[in-house]
Amino acid sequence: MTVPSRNTAGARAPRVSLLGSLAALVVLLAMAAPAGAATHELWIAAVPVNWDIVPNGHDAIMNTPVDQERRHLRTVVYREYTRGFGRALHPGPPPQDRGIVGPLIRGRVGDRFVVHFLNKDTLFKRPHSMHFHGVHYAFGSDGSFIPGFSGPGASVMPGRRFTYRFTAGADSKGVWPYHDHSPSMDTSIQGGLYGALSIAGRGERRPDHEFVVFLGAMGGFETIDGRAFVGNTPVFHARLGQTVQWDVLNLGDEFHTFHVHGHRWQRADGTSEDTRTIGPAESFAVRWKEDRRGTWLYHCHVESHMMMGMIGIYRVTA
Numbered sequence: 001m002t003v004p005s006r007n008t009a010g011a012r013a014p015r016v017s018l019l020g021s022l023a024a025l026v027v028l029l030a031m032a033a034p035a036g037a038a039t040h041e042l043w044i045a046a047v048p049v050n051w052d053i054v055p056n057g058h059d060a061i062m063n064t065p066v067d068q069e070r071r072h073l074r075t076v077v078y079r080e081y082t083r084g085f086g087r088a089l090h091p092g093p094p095p096q097d098r099g100i101v102g103p104l105i106r107g108r109v110g111d112r113f114v115v116h117f118l119n120k121d122t123l124f125k126r127p128h129s130m131h132f133h134g135v136h137y138a139f140g141s142d143g144s145f146i147p148g149f150s151g152p153g154a155s156v157m158p159g160r161r162f163t164y165r166f167t168a169g170a171d172s173k174g175v176w177p178y179h180d181h182s183p184s185m186d187t188s189i190q191g192g193l194y195g196a197l198s199i200a201g202r203g204e205r206r207p208d209h210e211f212v213v214f215l216g217a218m219g220g221f222e223t224i225d226g227r228a229f230v231g232n233t234p235v236f237h238a239r240l241g242q243t244v245q246w247d248v249l250n251l252g253d254e255f256h257t258f259h260v261h262g263h264r265w266q267r268a269d270g271t272s273e274d275t276r277t278i279g280p281a282e283s284f285a286v287r288w289k290e291d292r293r294g295t296w297l298y299h300c301h302v303e304s305h306m307m308m309g310m311i312g313i314y315r316v317t318a
Contacts, residue, residue, distance in 0.1 A: 034110035034202050041114045043081040044103060044130070046180070046193060047088075048123035051075050051100060053219050053228050054309070060230040061311065073219045075191030076121050076128065078102025085118050097234045099225025101214055102195025104247075105178070107168050109202050115164045119156045126184040127155040130164055132197060133281070134176030137166035144181035155182045168199045175199075175247040175285040177214075189251050190218065192226045196247055196283070207287055208242035215278065215300055216252040221309040222300065228309025235313045236298075238290045245287040250278045257301040260314060262292045275301055290316055 051073045054066045080089045080103040094100070107113060113135070119128050130153075131143035141164040145154040153162040176197040180188035188194075196212050211234070214225050221228035238244045248258045257277050264274040265286040276284065299311035 036202070037110035037112070038107070039112045039114065040105070040107055041083075041116070042103070042105065043083060043085050043116045043118070044078050045081055045085060045118040045120045046076050046128040047079050047120045048074070048076050051077075051192065051226060053221050053223060053226065054232050055227075056231050058229065058231060059309070062307075066229070070220055073191065074123060075100075075193070076123060076126075076188065077192050078130075078195050081118075085116075096227075097211070097236055099214075099227050099234055100192035101212055101225050102178070102193075104196050104198060104210070104212055106198045106200070106206075108200045108204070109168050109170055109173055111168050111199075113164075113166050113168070115166075116161060117153075117156060117164060118161045119158050121158050124184075125158050126187075127157050127182045128180050128184055128188060128193065129154050129156055129162075129182040130178055131181035132164065132166055132176070132178045133283070134174065134197060134199070135166040135172050136169045137164070141165050142181075145183050145185075172199045173201050173204075175249065175283045177249045177251060177281065177283055179251060189216075192218065194249075194251055196249055198247060198285070205243075207245035209236070209238050209244045210247060211236045211244065212247045213249070213258065213298075215248070215250045215256040215258070215310060217254060222305040224310055224312050230297075230311055230313055233309070233312035235315060237315050237317070240290055240293055240316065240318050242290050243287060244290055245285055247283070247285050248276075248278060249283040250280055252280060254305070255279050255302070256305060256310070258298075259301045260298040261296040262294060263288065263296070292316055293318060 052071055054071045057066050059066055077100055117130050129143040140151050143153050156162045177194055179194035218226055224233040227233045250256055257275050259275040264272045265288050267273055293316050296314045298314050299306045
């Protein structure tokens with residue numbers, strides 16, 4: 001939910017020198033939100049799920065079955081709720097183009113965010129938190145557990161709530177991960193307790209489609225958004241002439257490479273590429289205007305990762 005940002009009038013200020021007034025004005029202008037900046041308020045909970053990494057039980061490329069016992073995982077994921085945690089916004093199994101990933105949080109440079117978090121982990125009864133990359137916040141909203149220093153937002157116990165507040169600065173433009181950084185962090189990340197922030201520039205046009213691609217190992221498989229093998233991993237769709245953006249993120253211990261067949265994109269220096277390496281906790285976005293009709297593969301080009309499930313389908317129609 002998005003609500004307009006509001007200016008708050010302060011108490012009457014004492015008289016100060018002209019130099020002091022100018023200095024104060026400079027500080028206020030530096031801190032002021034850009035015109036049109038918004039405040040985004042969200043309700044996100046950590047909830048237990050029974051997750052199937054390979055729902056159809058099949059590796060379509062190799063035409064082989066996948067072991068039943070390996071496929072299933074009991075874990076905790078981020079899910080978005082209506083105001084005050086009234087009800088889940090997307091109950092039931094997620095659509096194939098989303099997978100295990102938490103809600104995509106969108107905003108623009110200058111926007112403020114208020115994220116209410118509720119730990120509903122009745123499965124493991126572990127503490128959890130939310131730690132956001134790429135944005136600006138006070139220490140209390142860092143969400144990372146540091147014994148003796150961190151506050152309540154770093155280790156939210158089951159049944160408890162915490163509110164994180166942060167701002168997208170001029171240097172926040174891009175795509176960033178958020179994830180559990182509580183004492184449960186390692187297990188949580190392996191189980192898919194993560195999501196993405198997408199921060200656009202002021203006045204920047206949003207793409208027609210935005211695809212979130214989290215690359216990571218899970219349950220002995222190499223997964224995209226918590227799914228493995230063609231037919232299970234996200235199937236993304238676009239039409240000719242549309243602008244698409246791929247938000248590519250990596251959490252875990254491995255390096256991956258992102259590759260899309262039949263397509264290329266521009267690097268910052270203007271050269272073209274069709275494969276990019278991404279390390280742990282790194283993220284990037286690439287976009288293009290679609291001009292290639294077909295059913296294309298996208299995958300990690302570390303061959304063993306691809307063969308263990310890190311491969312999917314991208315369909316472009318007229």
